[in-house]
Amino acid sequence: MSKGVLLFASNNSHINYVKQAYFLAKRISKYMSLPTSVVTDVDIKEKYPDWYEVFDHVIPVTSMSSAYNNKSYHDGSLAKRVLSFNNGNRGCAYDLTPYDETLVMDTDYIISNDILNQCFAQQKDLLLYKDAVHLGQYDGTTEFKKISDTSVDFYWATVFFFRKTYLTKIFFDLVNHIKENYLHYRSVYQFSSTVYRNDFAFSIAIHIMNGYTKGTFANPLPGKKFYSIDRDILLEINDDEFTLLVEKPNHLGEYIGTKVKGSNVHIMNKFSLERVINDQ
Amino acid sequence: MDERLQKALDVSNYMFTLNNQKRLLKEKYKENLVYYFNGGQFTITQELVSFCQSLLSMEQETTILVDDNDLPIEIEDLKMFTSDLYTKYFEASNQYLVEYNKLKQNRSVESILDL
Numbered sequence: 001m002s003k004g005v006l007l008f009a010s011n012n013s014h015i016n017y018v019k020q021a022y023f024l025a026k027r028i029s030k031y032m033s034l035p036t037s038v039v040t041d042v043d044i045k046e047k048y049p050d051w052y053e054v055f056d057h058v059i060p061v062t063s064m065s066s067a068y069n070n071k072s073y074h075d076g077s078l079a080k081r082v083l084s085f086n087n088g089n090r091g092c093a094y095d096l097t098p099y100d101e102t103l104v105m106d107t108d109y110i111i112s113n114d115i116l117n118q119c120f121a122q123q124k125d126l127l128l129y130k131d132a133v134h135l136g137q138y139d140g141t142t143e144f145k146k147i148s149d150t151s152v153d154f155y156w157a158t159v160f161f162f163r164k165t166y167l168t169k170i171f172f173d174l175v176n177h178i179k180e181n182y183l184h185y186r187s188v189y190q191f192s193s194t195v196y197r198n199d200f201a202f203s204i205a206i207h208i209m210n211g212y213t214k215g216t217f218a219n220p221l222p223g224k225k226f227y228s229i230d231r232d233i234l235l236e237i238n239d240d241e242f243t244l245l246v247e248k249p250n251h252l253g254e255y256i257g258t259k260v261k262g263s264n265v266h267i268m269n270k271f272s273l274e275r276v277i278n279d280q
Numbered sequence: 281m282d283e284r285l286q287k288a289l290d291v292s293n294y295m296f297t298l299n300n301q302k303r304l305l306k307e308k309y310k311e312n313l314v315y316y317f318n319g320g321q322f323t324i325t326q327e328l329v330s331f332c333q334s335l336l337s338m339e340q341e342t343t344i345l346v347d348d349n350d351l352p353i354e355i356e357d358l359k360m361f362t363s364d365l366y367t368k369y370f371e372a373s374n375q376y377l378v379e380y381n382k383l384k385q386n387r388s389v390e391s392i393l394d395l
Contacts, residue, residue: 121319137300222321258393259301259394
């Protein structure tokens with residue numbers, strides 16, 4: 001069976017997701033020895049002449065702009081911008097992937113080890129993280145445990161693994177159905193935000209696939225998901241070592257330094273990630 | 281600022297940073313203590329190692345273990361499996377010890393972060 005990583009990259013006016021994908025694909029090759037394909041509405045082949053050394057396939061799509069949301073992007077605590085964010089194509093991963101077994105990642109999930117290679121040996125056909133570890137002491141209990149105080153368990157769609165099977169096809173079709181009827185599911189699952197979130201759509205779909213209860217339709221991915229929020233600031237990536245400033249809990253704009261080595265880290269502050277990529 | 285308060289705040293920052301790094305080291309240790317085998321995922325505990333050793337002492341060569349995700353996994357070569365558990369346990373624990381000792385020697389935020 002073929003296996004590889006699939007990334008989605010659609011730039012907005014300030015953030016170059018394609019550059020992030022290019023950076024990440026090189027790390028995936030270095031640490032995991034896996035091919036990476038990218039789904040994008042950008043003409044990568046023209047802008048990156050060495051694209052074929054980095055990407056296995058470039059999968060062009062024209063419909064990415066139909067799913068634009070606006071959301072706030074923080075760059076630390078004291079700066080933010082409201083920008084468009086295209087995240088609506090994740091449910092199409094099943095149809096777009098060139099692989100039988102696929103790891104899908106956000107372009108800001110920075111790979112520094114090979115632990116996710118263990119996915120391909122797991123029995124379950126859908127794996128994603130339910131728990132995560134913040135690099136500081138951000139108490140995201142409410143935000144990242146349930147999709148709202150009165151709703152279902154939260155799953156991260158930042159990185160997930162799936163095999164092409166009859167059941168996973170149904171799952172991804174359901175994710176697309178939830179996306180198209182998002183306001184209805186917002187009412188049923190009792191969350192307030194109208195901005196489409198893949199995390200929420202995946203969490204709802206897993207709940208439904210489990211028979212409207214907790215269950216084992218999806219199992220956890222191998223390893224731990226470390227993350228920093230967009231109020232934290234990435235300072236440096238030196239091989240597999242990350243240096244960050246993380247905001248003190250309940251102290252707006254006060255930071256402590258932290259270092260982590262050999263772990264995969266989700267960097268939500270896209271501006272600081274782009275600065276670090278530019279410095280590499 | 282009162283010098284006494286300034287010194288206390290310096291210590292406060294140092295302790296916060298130190299404790300956060302300790303917490304991350306512990307999380308990394310827990311991640312390293314997971315052994316993936318035959319499609320299963322096993323968190324290496326002293327209980328698991330002891331149980332496997334007990335089975336070996338009863339001259340069992342194979343067994344079935346329930347993994348972290350409640351999946352029954354067949355262990356065809358129990359001796360090799362147990363040996364791998366030991367290896368992984370010692371590697372992870374050694375790494376934890378080395379990094380913990382390195383961390384606790386640091387007496388300032390700057391040295392903790394290698395700045």
